[in-house]
Amino acid sequence: MARKPGSRAEITGPRLRAAALRLFARHGYAAVSMRQIAAEVGVQAGALYQYISDKQGLLFELMRGHMEDLLTAWAESRPPAGDALSRLEHFARFHIRFHAARADAVFVSYMELRNLTPGNFAALEALRRRYEGExxxxxxxxxxxxxMRLPDTRLATMALIAMLTGVNTWFREGGRLSRDQVEDIYVDMVRKAVGA
Structure with missing residues (x-):
């Protein structure tokens, strides 16, 4: 398959990442070939290497990009001060909203950790720890x-993030509850979970 006329790095690169993300989320990293990604983008498989080093590098780039976007969005959204319960509510709402808009990225970022090389896993884990630290x-x-009454703040952190991220697996716009209603219910559950 020849490269499409007018294909340029600033267009093809983002299309490549978007196609790979869709395919990895739908079929799993291990089941997707570079040839499939190339066909989705409309270029020859060999042309992909003008934009990425290899499939592992592509997976890592997608996952790192998701975590960097998350950290940047949180830094821009983080309340500067206030009591912990208000900050916790803000965090819960932020986490649900950010992840609800990125279903494929969330799925790949959590389900494909097992496919990262040790070095890439360590780099991604460092980014995750920064967010969890917040x-x-x-x-x-x-x-x-x-x-708040918590026997272990680290364990509570992991449990709350898992609970909040889980909204992404079942929530759909136009369902029985609006996103605002879901957020309200989850904020109440989060408050109870921390012994507020």
Missing amino acids: LEAILRQGQAEGA
Whole structure:
């Protein structure tokens, strides 16, 4: 398959990443070939290497991009100060909204960790720890204020992130509950989970 006329790096590169993300989310990283990705983009398989080093590099780039976008969005959204319960509510709503708009990226970022090389896994884990650290700091603040009762803030951090990310697996716009209603219910569950 020949390269499409007018194909340029600034167009083909993003199309390549979007196609790979869709295919990895739908079929799984291991089941998707570079040839399939190339066909989806409309270029020859060999042409993909003008944009990526290899399939593993592509997976890592997608996952790292998701985590970097998450950290950037949180940094822009993070409330500068306030009591821990208000900050926890803000975090819960932020997490649900951010992930609800990125179903494929969330699925790939959580389900394909097993397919990363050890070095790529370590780099991604460092980014994940930075984000988890933001929530853990809120929980520690809540304990210091006496507003939360938690036996282990690290375990609570992991449990809350898993619960909030889980919304992405079942929520659909136009369903029985609106996203705002789901957020309200989840915020209440989060508050109860931390012993507020």
